[in-house]
Amino acid sequence: MNVTEALRTWINYREQMARLYLVAGSTVRNQRAITIVLSNGLGDHQLEKLRKSHIELWMGQRLQTCAPVTVRGELNVLRQVLNWCVDEGHLLAKPRFPTLSVANVEADLPSDDAFLWVLAHVPEQHARALEFMMLTGLSPHELERVQVQDGGWSRSPTTPGQNHLLGIGQRDDFPVKQASRKRWVPLNDRARAIWYQATAGYQRTSTVFPSVAAMQKAIRRAFASDTYVPALPGADQVTPKLMRKWFASKVASQQPEHVLQRLMGHAPGSPITRRHYVRSNEGQGRDAVADLAV
Known part of the structure; x- marks a missing residue:
């Protein structure tokens, strides 16, 4: 068995797990894309002859x-595949892996003007989806799996009136990676308006927003257009x-x-x-020190 055959066998197994709702479909789609990269680079090696030097090169x-x-994520998938091959008896022992250090430093967040420029220069359905993520904190893969039936009203025993909530991971066919990802997300007035506009006329089981790939393509087209202003900090x-x-x-x-x-x-x-999500931009830094005095 060569590496390509091992990758193909493993991804077929992962797809079976996704059909049984034991793993998120978005996770498997991402892993399939990575196995293609791995196959292109390492696929011709016989599994039992794969060495650290091959992986390092x-x-x-x-x-x-x-x-x-990105490369570290690909190495992690390869490690997972080889561990599975050992468990399944396809390989006696996996090779040692090279070390890849990734600096734990996040770039500054682009300016608010950069986000607004993107929202103004992509098609309306993509702008709605992107803004909805900004207002709810959903991940792209959560957003593309949301269905009309996931939105609803709930009366809180401690808060007067009603709250419009969006259920993430509440359906049997909407698995999440960790228990904490299963949650109810509150929608503010603007998010509710986007939701009503996006779901109008659709059936309960219809998906609401475009795919991640479609949104990424729309953003790339905006950057390639004549309207893009390179001087706008961070837009690209x-x-x-x-x-x-x-x-x-x-x-x-x-908030805490x-x-x-x-x-x-x-x-x-x-x-x-x-470590990975809370970022700042230059404007926030200026605002933080604007009123300081000794």
Whole structure:
């Protein structure tokens, strides 16, 4: 068995798990894309003859064109595949892996003007989806799996009136990676308006928003158009995933961390929230020191 055959066998197994709702379909789709990359670079090697040096040379080639964090994710999938091959008896022992360090430093968040520029220059349905993520903190893969039936009203015993909530992971066919990701997300007035507009006329089981791939394509087209202003700080860094980081940074400036973690579906006390999601931009830095005096 060569590496390509091992990758194909493993991804077929993962797809069976997704059909049984034991793993999120979005996770498997991402893993399938990574296995194609791995197959292109390492696929011809016989599984039992794969060595650390092969992986190290492939890693070096990938780092010529990809960010270290991307390559590390691909290495993690390869490690998972080889561990599975050992468990299934396809391989006696997996080879040692090279070490890849990723700097734990996040770039500054693009300016609010950069986000607004993107919203104004993509098609309406994509702008709605991107803004909805900014207002709710949903991840792109959560957003693309949301159905009409996931939105509803709930009367809180401690709060007068009604709250419009969006259920994430509440359906049997909407699995989440961790228990904390199963949650009810409150919608403010603007998010409710987007929801009503996006769901009007659709059946309960219809998906509401475009796919992640479609949103990314729309943003790339906006950058390639004549209307893009290169001088606008950070606009070309905006991605669908960055909408969730915008949300986290805004909420973090006004609410305790445990509130943000609940909204984002992070476990209480998780270091991931501040390490990877709470960011700042230059304008926030200026505002923070504007009124300081001795």
